[in-house]
Amino acid sequence: EIVLTQSPDTLSLSPGERATLSCRASQSVSSSYFAWYQQKPGQAPRLLIYGTSTRATGIPDRFSGSGSGTDFTLTISRLEPEDFAVYYCQQYAGSVRTFGQGTKLEIK
Amino acid sequence: QVQLQQSGPGLVKPSQTLSLTCAISGDSVSSNSAAWNWIRQSPSRGLEWLGKTYYRSKWFNDYAGSVKSRININPDTSKNQFSLQLNSVTPEDTAVYFCARSVAAISFDIWGQGTMVTVSS
Numbered sequence: 001e002i003v004l005t006q007s008p009d010t011l012s013l014s015p016g017e018r019a020t021l022s023c024r025a026s027q028s029v030s031s032s033y034f035a036w037y038q039q040k041p042g043q044a045p046r047l048l049i050y051g052t053s054t055r056a057t058g059i060p061d062r063f064s065g066s067g068s069g070t071d072f073t074l075t076i077s078r079l080e081p082e083d084f085a086v087y088y089c090q091q092y093a094g095s096v097r098t099f100g101q102g103t104k105l106e107i108k
Numbered sequence: 109q110v111q112l113q114q115s116g117p118g119l120v121k122p123s124q125t126l127s128l129t130c131a132i133s134g135d136s137v138s139s140n141s142a143a144w145n146w147i148r149q150s151p152s153r154g155l156e157w158l159g160k161t162y163y164r165s166k167w168f169n170d171y172a173g174s175v176k177s178r179i180n181i182n183p184d185t186s187k188n189q190f191s192l193q194l195n196s197v198t199p200e201d202t203a204v205y206f207c208a209r210s211v212a213a214i215s216f217d218i219w220g221q222g223t224m225v226t227v228s229s
Contacts, residue, residue, distance in 0.1 A: 001173070035215040044206055044219035045155070051213060088155060092215045095170045097145075099155035 002026055004089050004100035012108040019076040021103045023089035028069045033093040036065055036074045039102075040085045048087075049074065081107075110134035112207050112220035120201075120227050126194040130207030130220050137183045137190055138163045143210045146181060146192045149222075150203035160210065161190055197227045 003026040013019055021036075031052040037045035047056040049065035052072060062077040076083055084107050089100040116128035130144070137144060143162035149155050159171035161181045171179050180193040194201060207220040 032213060033215070037216075044208075044222050045216070046219075047215065047217050050215050050217075056214075056217065090155075090215060092210070096172060097157040097210075097215070099157070101154050 001096055002029060002091050002093070002098050004091060004098055006087075006089055006100035006103045008103060009101075010104045010106060012106050013079055014108045015079050015081055017079050019074075019079055019083070019105060021074040021076075021087050021089075021105070023067075023072045023074075023100050025070045025072070025091060029072075029091045030093045031068050033091055034065075034067070034072055035090045035092065036063075037088045037090065038083075038085045039088065045088060076105075079105075110209065110218045112209065112218055114205070114207055114220040114223045116223055116225075118224055118226060120197055120225060121229050122198055122227055123196055126192070126197050126201060126205075126225055126227070128192045128205055128207070128223055128225070129189055130191070131187070131189040132209075133188075135209065135218075137161075137188050138185055140164060141211055143212075144181070144183070144190045145208045145210055145216065147206045147208055147216070148201075148203040149206065152200075153203070156203075158192070158194075199227050201225070202227045 005024050007022045034052045036049040039045040053065045064075045086102045111133045113131045120126045143160045145160040146158040178195045183190045204222045208216040209218040
């Protein structure tokens with residue numbers, strides 16, 4: 001099973017700043033099968049990015065994804081108030097899907 | 109648009125069976141391009157994919173190793189829904205359970221609203 005480790009656990013930033021969230025896989029993951037989700041309290045996760053860098057329908061272009069192999073990054077170029085949430089990475093290569101433990105993005 | 113609506117009890121006794129249903133609108137459980145998944149979330153285990161059912165000329169299931177001996181995910185084509193059964197539950201199965209659609213190259217794009225299930229006597 002591929003283990004995903006996200007860093008940092010918590011990121012404290014102000015609106016307007018740039019956020020960089022990282023996810024490291026325990027073994028190489030195909031970039032075609034790597035995704036990011038946003039989750040707000042009491043809600044289901046929402047798909048932001050799939051295939052490492054493709055934004056899901058309706059996702060603003062301030063969200064971008066990059067990476068390959070074992071290291072992947074989600075970047076939010078200019079934080080809006082509604083972006084403060086928990087973010088999860090996820091791989092979907094093979095039959096078993098795994099998630100990272102999450103990064104909480106909080107207002108500084 | 110595609111929507112998933114979950115239903116089922118929020119309280120299950122230890123050793124009994126947890127049963128949840130996910131009704132699909134705007135897509136078909138028999139789709140040849142989608143899969144229908146169950147995922148749970150708890151403070152101790154985070155987000156954990158449990159398994160899926162999908163149709164590719166015939167029905168298939170994939171299950172996570174952690175629950176493989178206790179889980180069944182079944183489609184119901186007459187009602188366009190799918191269900192989760194998790195047997196012999198313990199308090200460690202207490203979690204929010206989500207159903208979700210996946211499409212091969214896109215992963216989990218549509219989610220149900222979530223159901224908090226507590227395992228307690």
